[in-house]
Amino acid sequence: MNQQDDSTGRICSRLTPFGTTIFTTISRRANSVGAVNLGQGFPDEDPPEDLIQATIDSLRAGHNQYAPMPGIDSLRQAIADDQAGRGRGTWAASDEITVTSGATGALAASILGTLEQDDEVILFDPAYDAYPALVAMAGAKSVRLAPAAPEFRITRELIEKALTPRTRMILVNTPWNPTGRILDDGELGIIADICRQHDLICVSDEVYERMVFTAPHRSISTLPGMRDRTIVISSMGKTYSCTGWKVGWACAPPDLTAAIRAAHQFLVFSIPQPLQEAAARALNHHAEAWDETLTDSYQARRSFLLDGLREVGMQPIEPEGTYFILTDYTPLGDENDIAFCDRLLETVKVAAVPCSIFTRDGLGTRDYVRFAFCKPLTVLEEALKRLRGLQRL
Ligand SMILES: Cc1ncc(COP(=O)(O)O)c(C=O)c1O
Structure with missing residues (x-):
């Protein structure tokens, strides 16, 4: 192959x-x-028919020029409401939510907006293939840890052995593609502890947050002391069967959001408004x-x-x-x-x-x-x- x-x-x-x-x-x-x-x-x-209709209506209503850089107000508010409604914490639409080109755009803006040359990022293999490529684009280094198959359990020892003075970020993905695992409270607690102790940023890729079968999804951002250092990433593609629309978002505290937007404005600037309107409809009416x-x-x-x-x-x-x-x-x-x-x-x-x-x-x-x-x-x-x-x- x-x-x-x-x-x-x-x-x-x-x-x-x-x-x-x-x-x-x-x-x-x-x-x-x-x-x-x-x-x-x-x-x-x-996707549901009314999402397609919302896109068409928006095009017909003349929303064919650049959308606002951080995303349209109605979608950022819908994301804030959706997060709060499901106990994922309160994010301010104004300065804590950015609409991006899919979760990939949110990952790119988070990584390019926060990392310095030679910073180290801890990833867990098997990892979604965009992670190490984006880290490389930022001139940073991936430190890839390999929890043993078939359990793929993340342990304190595994992470602690990999920490160096250059470690800046831990990237987690739960539910986890491709293992299908949901990180449990013990694992999330360990990662959170280490992030707090070593002042690390946590990027939490939660694109499969709605596809859970055995346990509820829990965002690491809701653990004590984590809201201020976590970037929560998700998108609508998987949930609403519209992966081609590439509408995603990043929720993060204001200082991290400023870093994300610093990169996002030069990566793509903004996301097509008709698709954002459909995304807002999805979160408000279908979730x-x-x-x-x-x-x-x-x-x-x-x-x-x-x-x-x-x-x-x-x-x-x-x-x-x-x-x-x-x-x-x-x-x-x-x-x-x-x-x-x-x-x-x-x-x-x-x-x-x-x-x-x-x-x-x-x-x-x-x-x-x-x-x-x-x-x-x-x-x-x-x-x-x-x-x-x-x-x-
Ligand atoms: C773990 C993970 N993160 C991010 C993405 C990309 O999401 P999007 O299509 O919204 O950019 C995928 C897509 O397969 C994925 O599996």
Whole structure:
């Protein structure tokens, strides 16, 4: 599974290690062989009809020029209300919330806006692939820790061994893509303790906050002393089935928000107003009902894919949150995860993502691949039908 294009000669040295994202590569290959794509995590459904209508109405109402840099008032207020309504703390729409180009834009602005050259950022592998690339763009260094599979538990010892005088930030992701874990109170408490003791910024990526199956989501920003040092990041793409709209946000205290906005204004300046209006409508009118519908329908798909993967001989880890299942595929073959995903694509035409690409050196994760279950049951059914035809190697 070659991630490198042949025309890479002019890419700067900070970015060459990262190649083309695995998601672009997988989706391109999946399309070219007519595979069922359980690789890239985008829902197949459309967003609720009134969100599409809100976008159209806004375009027709003439909102076709630059939106305000930090986001339109109504969306920032809707985000503030949504956070407060779900016990995630009170953020002021005026100077603590910034609307960004998806969660990725919020991550970029947070990292580029706060880090100095050579600062160190602690990440937990397997980690979403944008994190180390964005840290590199800032001229900072990723310190990638590898909690052991299949539990992926974060311990105090693991973090403390990695701290140096240059450590500036810890990046957490809960619910965690690709492990499917929800960090528990013990782990969040340890990270919070260390952030307070060492005066670190915590970036908390919570894009899957609404996709939880076994325990409620808890934001680390709500732990004592953490509100003043945490940047909470989320977006609407996953929840409202509109990943292509790229509307996200960052909630942070005023000094961190000023840093985020300092970068955001020069990265993209502002986000299309019609999509922001649709996002405000989603949070104001759909959040609760949509959450219930979403959870029920994802629960069903999660169980369906878990059972099916077991039936074909894999050993899936039950995800606590997100819409991904990480599974041990080794009962079906001795090759590594990259070769296994190649074989899946070439022989039975199903796309999955090798877990090792979310890590620095693949250690401990080469027995796992990730399947996305944010697809209609019929698509999951077809994928399982094809997987049943896979020969053991
Ligand atoms: C953990 C995590 N963070 C951020 C993102 C990006 O979110 P967005 O599409 O809103 O930029 C993703 C998308 O897959 C993700 O899995």
